[in-house]
Amino acid sequence: MSETKKLYYEDVYQKEFTATVQECRELKDGYGIILDQTAFYPEGGGQPCDFGTLNDIPVTDVQEEGEVIVHHTEKAIEVGQEIKGKIDWERRFDLMQQHSGEHIVSGLIHEAYGYNNVGFHMGSDVITVDLSGVLTEKQLQEIEEETNRKIWENTAVEVFYPSEEELETLSYRSKKELTGQVRLVRFPGSDLCACCGTHVTHTGEIGAVKILTVENFREGVRVTMICGKRVLDYLNMVNDQNHQISVKLSAKTEETAAAVERLQDENFRLKGKLMHMVDELSETEAQRYEDAGSVLAFHEGLEADQVRKMADAIMQKCSGCCAVFSRNEDGSYKYAMGELNGDLRQFTKDMNAALNGRGGGKPFFVQGSVKATEEEIRQFFRQ
Template sequence: MEKLYEAQPYLTQFPATVESCTQGKKGWDILLNQTAFYPEGGGQPYDTGTLGGVPVLEVHQREGRVVHTCAAPLEAGSQVEGQIDWPRRFDLMQHHSGEHIVSGIAHSLYGCDNVGFHMGSDVITIDLNVELTPDQVAQLEARANQYIWEDHPIAVTYPTSEELEHLEYRSKKALTGQVRIVSFHGADTCACCGTHVSSSGQVGLVKLLSCQKFRDGVRIELVCGKRALDYLSQVWEQNHQISNLLSAKTMQTSGAVRRLLEENAALKSRILTMEEQQFAALAQQYAGQGDVVVFESGLSPDSLRRLCGAVQAACGGRCACFSGEDGSGYQYAVGQPGGDLRPLAKALNQALQGRGGGKPDFIQGTVSASQDQIQAFFQEHM
C-alpha cells in the first residue's frame, strides 16, 4: 500500500482500488492499494472523509497496512475516489507543526525534553520534563510565534543509517528501519510520521493557554492556527461584554472587576455585622424558652447556621431554624447542645421530603414542605 500522505500532505482527493472489504466491530474495514488518509499514530488523530461517497469513520495502521473503517461496504476490486476532510486535516497539520516548534524552542531555551504529547479536539498538550516559570512560558510563546511569522520552510527527509549517526534529532523511542525526519530549521529536528504544513508561517499563531506542574516538569495546553484565532475571538467577546456591563474600557476591565470585588467584600462585611446584630436581638426574644422553632426569610445556609447558633445559646434547648417560602421549600438548621439529632433528621427528612444531616448536635439541610407542615411536625416531636 502506498502511503500518499507521507509525501503529499496537501493531497485531498485520490483514486484507489479496493483490495479487500471485511466487516469489523465498528464498521467495514477496507484496504486500498494507496491512500491519502493518515492513520492514528505519533500523537496525531486519524483523518476522516469519504471513500466512494461512503463516510470514513476511523483510520488505523495494523501490521503495516492502513485500515479504513467505513460506514458501508465497498466492493473488492472496485475503483473509488477518496476525499479527505481538509479542514480537519489542516487543523491537525497546524497543531502538529506548532507542537514541534514549541517543543524544539523549549529544548533550546531551557534544555527540557518533550516526554508526552496529545492532540485533542479542543487543545493539545505537551509534557516537558523541566519546571518553567510564568516568565519563561511567556518567552517561549513569544519565540515560537516569532519563528512562525518568519515563515521558515519545513523539510521532510529520509536519511540513510550513516547520515542518522551524525544527525541530532528528537525521538521518544528507539527506531528501526527507515526513519522519517521532519526538520524545522533553527527550531527542531524530530523523527516523526505525521503530516505537517510546508512552512512555519502556515501555523499562523500559537497560544499557550496554561502551564501546570506535572510530574517532574510541566504540562502545557496550547492551540494553533484557526483554533487559536477562535479562542482569542471568544475571549475578546467575553471581555467586550464585561466592558459594557462595567462601563469600563476594554483594556481596563480587570481594574473594574477588582473594584467591584472590593465593594462586594465591603458590602458582605457590612451585611454580616448587621445580621449579627439582628440575630442577637432575635435570640433575646427566645431567652430561656427551651425548645423553639424559628422562621426567618432570605437567609443563606451560612446565615441560617449562625442564627441557629445565636438562638440556641439563648433559648437553653433545641433550636430549629428555617428560611424559605411555601411552594419552593425551606432550608433548615437544627442544633441541640449535647443532644443526638440524627433520629430527628431521619424523621424530618422522611416526613417533610427533606435531605440533610450532620453531627449529633447539629444538622442542616432542606425540606419540600409548607410552614404549617413544618410547625405540625415539631409540635409532635418537641
C-alpha cells in the same frame, strides 16, 4: 497483499484521490476497507486520524496495520471497485497546524533547557505536551514569543530520510530508539525531530501559537496550547466574553479588569456589612426567644453559615430546641437545628425522611436542607 501507498507523504495538501479496493473486512462495528493507495492519515504519533468519505461513505476511523491502512466505514465496498476518496480538509489542516506548532515549541524548549517532550496529545480543542522538567509561566511566555517569531519567518519545513551514516551525525529528537529508515522533520532554527505525522510546508501557515496553561505533572510540567485557527477562535471567544463583561460593568473593554477589582472591593465591603447585620439580627432574635421553650423560625435570604449562626445564638437563650429555616432559590429550605445538651439524631432522621431532606451533624446540633414548603415544615413541627 501489497503495501498501501501513502499519498499524504507525497503531497500533504492532496484532498481527493482515486484508488482501488483491495480488501473489505467485516468488523464488529462496520467494515474495514483496504485500498491500494490513500490520502487518509492513520492515527499515530499523538496525531488523530483523518476523517472524510470513500464514495460518499463516511470514514469513521483510520488505522495502520503492518503494511496496510484500514479505513473504517459503516457500509461495505466491493473488492476491485474504484473509489473516490475525500478527506475532511478543514480537520486535516487544523491538525497540521497543531502538530507543526508543537514541533517548534518542543524544539525550542529542548534547545533552551534540555527537556524532552515525553507525552503529546492533540485533542479537538487543545494540545497537551508533557515535559520532563519544570518551567515557569514566564519561561513559557518567552518560548511562546520565540515560537511566533519563528512562525512569522515563514521558512520552508524540510522532510527527509537520511542514510544510516547521515543519521549518526544528526542531533534530533525522538521518543524511542529507531531502526531502519527514519523520517526526519526539520523546522529551521527550531527543531529536528523523528516524526511520522503531517505538517505544513512553510512555518507561516501555522499562523500563531498560544500557550494557555502550565501545571506540575509527574516529574515535570503539562503544557496546554493551541495553534493556527484555534488561536483566532480563542481570541474571538475571549473578546466576546470581555465585551459582555464590559457592557454589564459599563466599562471600556480595556478597563474590565479594573472594573471587576472595584466590584470585588465593593462586594467585600457589603459582605462585611451584611455579616454585621446578621450578627445583630441573631442577637436580637436570641433575646426575643429567651426562655421561650422550643423555637421554629423562618428567615429569608440567609446563607448556610448565617442560618447556623442564628440557630446557635437562639439555642443559647431558649430553653428547648431551636430550628431556623431559610428558603433557597429553587424553593427548598436550608436549616440548622440545635438543643443544648440534647440529642436530635432520631428527630433529624424522622424530619429528613418526612420532608425529603438530608443533613446531620453532632447529637446536639445539625444542619442540612429539605425539599418541602414552609407549611409542610410547620406541620411536621406541630406533631
